[in-house]
Structure formats: structure tokens, C-alpha cells
Amino acid sequence: MLEVTAPAVETQLDVDFADIYQNSSLYQRNQELIKELSTPAPGSKDLYFPTKYSQPFPVQCKACFWKMHWSYWRNPQYNAIRFFTTIVIGVLLGLIFWQKAQQTAQQQDLMNLLGAMYAVVLFLGTTNASVVRFVVAIERTVFYRERAAGMYSELPYAFAQVAIETVYVAIQTFIYTLLLFSMIGFKWKVETFIWFCYCILMCFIYFTMYDMMVVALTPGPQIAVIVMSFFLGFWNLFSGFLIPRPQIPIWWRWYYWASPMAWTLYGLVTSQVGDKNANLILPGYGTMPLKKFLKDDFGFEYDFHLAVTAAHVGWVLLFFVVFTYGIKFLNFQRR
Known part of the structure; x- marks a missing residue:
């Protein structure tokens, strides 16, 4: 015919x-x-049909979360690398900065302790951001197919992906915190331990969600690596450790507040040593109260805790919203 x-x-x-x-x-x-x-x-x-989808929003969230749970559970390579890296980095940093929190009489001792907090945030945070992109990219391909079939909307999927990552990050944070808090030698006080856990947890979450957001906004993991590395360099440079905030030129100082790492380092330092009034020995200058030294040289104020808490929540919500809208409006699927 x-x-x-x-x-x-x-x-x-x-x-x-x-x-x-x-x-x-x-x-x-x-x-x-x-x-x-x-x-x-x-x-x-x-x-x-009264609704676009066959199931209500709570049922969609539950189903997506259960689906993500099994997807992550059946990916032992990703989870094994995550926890293995956590233990290795935690032990290494703990040994390198062994009991540094007990030595804050000299200026160099204090700088060593600040370096320890900076390393604690940087190493594992960037590692989390580096490994999650491939998992998100694979899951996004599955999401395109299931959304086209009308199985669920974008928000339950984004909620499920963030929720399951948060569960694993919380376990990771608990292991990491126990190792470092004891090995570096911080004081075992309920308030300081909770603050340490909070800052580390929120830090790992926003690092992970930042990479998820970049993957949602780019066609593939290769381009996501380039975009992520570019901004992570600025986060690192303006974190407040390499260049303290009072020494940053005034026209660049705004970016200090736009760096999530700066807020985490601010919260860790002020919560652990920001309330100490013991004298700090400055070579060639005599002594100065430690609390005053942190304020004058680094701009760290102990009474800024509430703003630090809110800023961490704000960064997490920002990355979550952008990730959700990126998943919803951008489709890089190729036929």
C-alpha cells in the first residue's frame, strides 16, 4: 500500500x-x-475532574518520599561513600587539630582553632555538594517520565528529594559532630554542643541543596560542576577566615553577608569561644580580652546568634525554592 x-x-x-x-x-x-x-x-x-492529579497533595508527598527512600536505600555506593568520607575526614581533622579548643591563651592558638572550624565547614561541605549532583541528575530523568504520566506534581517530588537528603545528612552530622567535638576538645556544655550541631547540620544541608539547585538549573552534571565551582570559590574567599570582614574593601563587604559559609563560620566561632573574656596574648601588643579581639579583628559578636540562626534557615529555604521552580519550569529532556 x-x-x-x-x-x-x-x-x-x-x-x-x-x-x-x-x-x-x-x-x-x-x-x-x-x-x-x-x-x-x-x-x-x-x-x-476536580483535581489535576488522582491523589491529594499529602498522599503525593508520602508516595514520593517512600519512593525516594527506596531509591536511596538501593544505592549503597552513594551512601557508603558519604559515611566513609564523613568518618575519614572527621578523624583526620580531629587528629590534626587535637585538643586545640583547650589552647586559646596565645593569638596563634586562637587562629589555629579558627582554622579548625574553617576546615570543618569546608572539607565535608564541599564533598557533599560534589557527590549529590549525579544522584539528582539520575532522579530528575525519572521525574520527567513520571510527571509526564501525571503521577504527581513538582512540589511533592522536590519535598521528597530534600527530605530524604536531610535524613541522611542528619545522621552524617551526628557522626561528624561527635568525632570533632570530642577530638578538638570543645567544652561539653549543652548549649555549645547544640549550637555546634545546628551550624554543621544547616551547613551540610545548604551545601547539598545548593548543588541540587544548580543541577535543576543546568542541562547536566558537567555544566553543574562549572557553575558550582565558580560560586564556591567566592564563598570560600569571603567566608571571613582568609580575609576577615573588617579587612574586606567596603565595596566588596556586601558579598561577605551573601556567602553562606560566612554565616556558618560566624555561628561556630561565636558559639564556642565568642563569650570568653579571658585575656589573649598578642605578640608585641600585650594582652586583650578574647571577646574584644574577635569583635575588632573579625567582626564576630556573640549577641548575633538569632540573626545567624535565621540566616541559615533563609539560605536553606532559598535553595529549596529555586530547586523546586527549576524542576518545575525547566525541562532539559532530550528525545
């Missing part, structure tokens, strides 16, 4: 099968049948 009805064959035969069909009785019968089937029966109503 395809050979006979090809344009070249029709030209040879001098026949137009389309005209023959339109002038046939079969065509007339088909048109009458289409008109009959297109006319609704008396008393009938238009087909209507």
Missing part, C-alpha cells in the same frame, strides 16, 4: 488517491459517523 500510494507512483499512474477517497461513499459515511459521535447525548455533561 505504501509503495502504491507514494507520490512518485501516483505521478506515474496519473492518479490522486486523496481525491478519489474524498469523492467516495466511504468518505461520506465516515464524516456522518464523526458528526454522530461528536454530538453529546441529551442530558450528558462534559467530562470533569
